[in-house]
Amino acid sequence: MLPIAVLPVAALLLRFGSADLLDLPFVKASGGAIFGGLPLLFAVGIAVGLAKDHNGTAGVAGVIAHLIILEGAKTITPDLKMGVLSGIIAGIMAGYLYNNFKDTKLPDWLGFFGGKRFVPVVTALCSIFMAFIVGHGFPAIGAAINDIGMWMIQSGEPGLFVYGAMNRLLIPFGLHHILNSIVRFMFGSYTDESGAEIIGDQLRFFAGDPEAGAFMTGxxxxxxxxxxxxxxxxxxxxxxxxxxxxxxxxxxxxxxxxxxxxxxxxxxxxxxxxxxxxxxxxxxxxxxx
Structure with a gap:
């Protein structure tokens, strides 16, 4: 919930900085920077949230995992577009590794790297293997997510009903945030005036896509x-x-x-x-x- 809590501030900055309101480009850019950095924010927030003592070391490990996984996977699949999923994967992995290796004891001559300092080290090593897996496996997963997303978008009311029903059913388990993150930050694509490709229903709407925003209503x-x-x-x-x-x-x-x-x-x-x-x-x- 830590990264999600900042989204209202980002949305307000983005909206009030727009040309049809206050016309303050630096304010709009400030809001856009938060949305542009969501994968990294998810990596930090999830890692710290999953850490048993919510230590900041887990957040550092989350950043390391995100950078290695994303850049390493792109060498295998250059056009890889994971959205916030890269941050989610990195955060989960970093939080799990922190909980299991934060008390690791090393020989005296490696004592500096023991304890919590060992967590970023082992996270970096594990991230290399994860980058290999993601680089080879995510294109198929991404295509499946895109197909589901396009069906939900193009089908109109039936797709919105499926999303709404799944959202309500997952609320008792707290898993609706995962569904919301996938829908808002991974469904559909849009190329803005500058030629940049925007992914996700919410981000596409903020970028001016006239076909986006349906999943945010109601x-x-x-x-x-x-x-x-x-x-x-x-x-x-x-x-x-x-x-x-x-x-x-x-x-x-x-x-x-x-x-x-x-x-x-x-x-x-x-x-x-x-x-x-x-x-x-x-x-x-x-x-x-």
């Missing part, structure tokens, strides 16, 4: 307004003596949900005014009943 207006309205209903209907104990938790939940939802609403404006007022009416109805 839930954000609920996140921004619906769930905060539910929190308000909980507070209003709670017993007066219980309200002080609830207000801190409910405000935190409402604020987090609203901020996470605002990144997409400000960037895509995909929800219509009619949808907003329908949701607002429903929230009022729920309050009175």
């Amino acid at each position: 839930c954000y207006v609920v996140m921004m307004f619906g769930l905060p309205a539910v929190c308000l209903a909980f507070y209003v209907t709670a017993k007066k003596e219980r309200r002080p104990a609830l207000v801190g938790m409910l405000v935190s939940i409402a604020l987090t949900s609203s901020l996470q939802g605002s990144q997409s609403l400000l960037s895509s404006c995909s929800c219509s005014l009619r949808q907003f007022f329908s949701l607002y009416t429903l929230s009022l109805w729920g309050h009175h009943t």
Whole structure:
């Protein structure tokens, strides 16, 4: 969740820096830099998140793994495009190696490289083998992901239904973030005005692809307004003596949900005014009943 937490800030910078708002290229470039570096952010965030003590050494190992895997695999498959998957693989591997080798003891003459310092070393060695595997194996995996993504994009409502259903089913296990990352950062491709190829539904939308953004619609207006309205209903209907104990938790939940939802609403404006007022009416109805 660490890399995902920064996405609202990146989206706000990207949107407010656009020519049709504040027209500040350096602000827009700042937001774009975060999205451009997502694979590296995922490598660090996942590695630190999986480390038992959340030590920064795991993050360093994640960066090393990401760089070696990506650049090594490209020597085998020059046109390799992995999106955030390279960072996910690197982060998982670095976190696993940290947990297993952080207490490694070496002979005295190699003592400097013992303990946590051994983790980046063993990660670099393992990353070489992973780069070989990825370079030879990912083209087939990437083609399969692309085929699934193109079907979901081109099929319209059936594809969106499949995505939405899988998203809801995976939420109890916390695995919906993996699905969201694949959809938003690996589905579809778009070539912008500068000739750069952009991959992923969310990144393509920010780059101006008119066919992107379908997978970001629907839930954000609920996140921004619906769930905060539910929190308000909980507070209003709670017993007066219980309200002080609830207000801190409910405000935190409402604020987090609203901020996470605002990144997409400000960037895509995909929800219509009619949808907003329908949701607002429903929230009022729920309050009175």
